Amino acid sequence: MKTSELIAVLATADSAPVRPAAPANRIASAALVGATAALAILALWLGFQPLAAAAGASWFWMKAGYSLAAATAGFLLLVRLARPGARIGFAGAAVGCAALFVIWMLAAHASMWASDDHRTALWLGETWRVCAFRILVLAAPIYAGVIIILRRLAPTRLALSGAAAGLLAGGLSAVVYGLYCQENAAPFVAAWYSAGIAGSALIGAALGPRLLRW
Amino acid sequence: MEAELKALMIAAQAGDSAAQTRLLTALAGRLRAFFARRLSGRADEVEDLVQETLLAIHVKRATYDPRFDFTPWAFAIARYKFIDHLRRLGGRVSVALDDAGELLAADNPEEGAVRRDVADLLGRLPARQRALMRDVKLEGYSMEEAAGRAGVSVTAAKVSVHRGMKRLMKEVSDEDL
Numbered sequence: 001m002k003t004s005e006l007i008a009v010l011a012t013a014d015s016a017p018v019r020p021a022a023p024a025n026r027i028a029s030a031a032l033v034g035a036t037a038a039l040a041i042l043a044l045w046l047g048f049q050p051l052a053a054a055a056g057a058s059w060f061w062m063k064a065g066y067s068l069a070a071a072t073a074g075f076l077l078l079v080r081l082a083r084p085g086a087r088i089g090f091a092g093a094a095v096g097c098a099a100l101f102v103i104w105m106l107a108a109h110a111s112m113w114a115s116d117d118h119r120t121a122l123w124l125g126e127t128w129r130v131c132a133f134r135i136l137v138l139a140a141p142i143y144a145g146v147i148i149i150l151r152r153l154a155p156t157r158l159a160l161s162g163a164a165a166g167l168l169a170g171g172l173s174a175v176v177y178g179l180y181c182q183e184n185a186a187p188f189v190a191a192w193y194s195a196g197i198a199g200s201a202l203i204g205a206a207l208g209p210r211l212l213r214w
Numbered sequence: 215m216e217a218e219l220k221a222l223m224i225a226a227q228a229g230d231s232a233a234q235t236r237l238l239t240a241l242a243g244r245l246r247a248f249f250a251r252r253l254s255g256r257a258d259e260v261e262d263l264v265q266e267t268l269l270a271i272h273v274k275r276a277t278y279d280p281r282f283d284f285t286p287w288a289f290a291i292a293r294y295k296f297i298d299h300l301r302r303l304g305g306r307v308s309v310a311l312d313d314a315g316e317l318l319a320a321d322n323p324e325e326g327a328v329r330r331d332v333a334d335l336l337g338r339l340p341a342r343q344r345a346l347m348r349d350v351k352l353e354g355y356s357m358e359e360a361a362g363r364a365g366v367s368v369t370a371a372k373v374s375v376h377r378g379m380k381r382l383m384k385e386v387s388d389e390d391l
Contacts, residue, residue: 006265007238010272017229018276083279084294085286154270154277156294213298214270 023082023153027075030149031168034142038176042138046180059184062106064175066189069099070197071171077164078146082153092164103194106186125183128192135196136203139166139173143204147211155212162208163201170200220284227275238268241288248292259299267295304383335382346371347378 042048073096080086111119125131146165155161174193183189219240225233245267249260270291278287336344342364349360350371361371 001265003242003261003265003268004239006268007235007242010238010269011231011234014272015226015229015231015234018227020227020279021276023277083277083282083287084274084290085288086282154274154291156290214274 021153024079026149026153027078027082027146027168030145031071031075031142031172034145034169035172035176037141037145038138038173039179041141042176042180046134048180057184060178062186063178063181063183063189063193066099066103067171067174067178067193067197069095069171071168071175073099074164074167074169074171074201078150078161078168081155081157081161081164082150084154084156096167100194103186103190107190110186119187122185122187123191125185125188125192127181127183128188131177131181131183131188131192132196132199135170135174135177135193136199138176139169139196139200142172143169143200150212151214154214158209158212159205160208161212163205165208166201166204167197169204170197173197173200216283216285219288220280223275223278223284224280227278227280234272238272241271242268245292248289249296252296263292263295263299266299267292270295339378339381342366343374343378346374350375351379 073092075092076095077088077092080088080092107122110122114122143165146168147162150161150165174197177196183192219237222233222237222240226237242264245264246260249263250257253259253263271288274291278284336347339347346360346364346366349355349363350357355363357371357375358368360375361368364371366374
């Protein structure tokens with residue numbers, strides 16, 4: 001087909017008006033739908049009783065704050081990556097680095113003053129074997145939702161977009177899991193929440209080029 | 215130019231069919247130049263890419279945000295389509311190298327392009343490695359015969375051919391970046 005013919009076909013057969021997409025709104029809605037699904041999976045899988053006890057405590061907000069900051073970093077990156085030609089900027093990286101810095105300072109502070117036995121307990125808690133894995137599982141529906149929306153947008157850097165989607169999914173998943181998780185020490189969060197969130201970003205980066213190609 | 219294209223794109227998003235025709239026609243010329251610079255002389259590939267990019271620009275027109283410049287958006291899509299094209303080409307050329315003996319034996323104008331590509335790629339290797347690669351992969355000599363012709367041990371020849379293949383694959387895929 002000649003290029004001029006193609007243009008004629010495109011401009012006549014499919015010329016319907018479109019509304020400029022609002023990537024931020026669409027990505028945020030997809031992530032929230034995914035997070036709701038993750039919450040439902042959590043309830044069916046592990047039960048819901050501890051939720052009320054956890055949600056009031058200050059250490060719940062420490063975990064939720066850190067996880068939400070990671071999700072925000074992924075979200076800020078993704079909004080830029082979803083639009084061709086946009087500069088990625090520093091906002092996402094700045095939020096991510098600040099969150100890591102704060103949680104590791106809290107972890108170092110708690111760890112430094114603890115006795116040797118207590119220190120091990122701070123870092124490993126009682127659930128270190130399952131924490132990162134559970135965060136990864138709960139991230140899956142959020143990642144899926146975000147990827148579906150991204151495919152309708154136009155990301156041009158697929159691995160990076162996949163990583164940012166994984167970071168957003170991992171962070172939100174960790175917020176959801178924090179409703180169940182009874183660990184209350186900053187070192188535990190710095191190690192195992194970070195591992196779950198980073199794992200989600202890595203898997204997201206590996207899948208990105210395959211899932212997002214257009 | 216930017217202002218004009220941007221105005222056309224905003225009209226195109228609003229459903230103005232004439233604006234879409236003018237926009238895509240104006241872009242076709244610029245895209246042709248953009249791809250021709252990067253794919254010296256391969257006219258059919260250039261035209262394929264022009265069409266693919268025009269299609270993508272049209273289908274994804276809702277992802278253009280009128281608060282920002284239009285040209286960076288359009289050429290980010292062109293660059294993406296170009297990289298995607300090279301990635302697919304990368305896979306094809308490595309297959310073509312493996313089967314190059316068969317391909318070069320046939321006398322067929324389409325395969326002239328493959329022959330040129332293979333010769334061009336081989337030209338980037340050091341002389342001895344190039345001779346080994348040509349003998350083993352293209353001329354059909356056994357590894358022992360090729361090693362004898364080059365005056366090296368069979369093991370050294372195997373290593374050299376293997377490294378040569380790896381290097382060619384890398385060169386082909388590096389062009390993506």
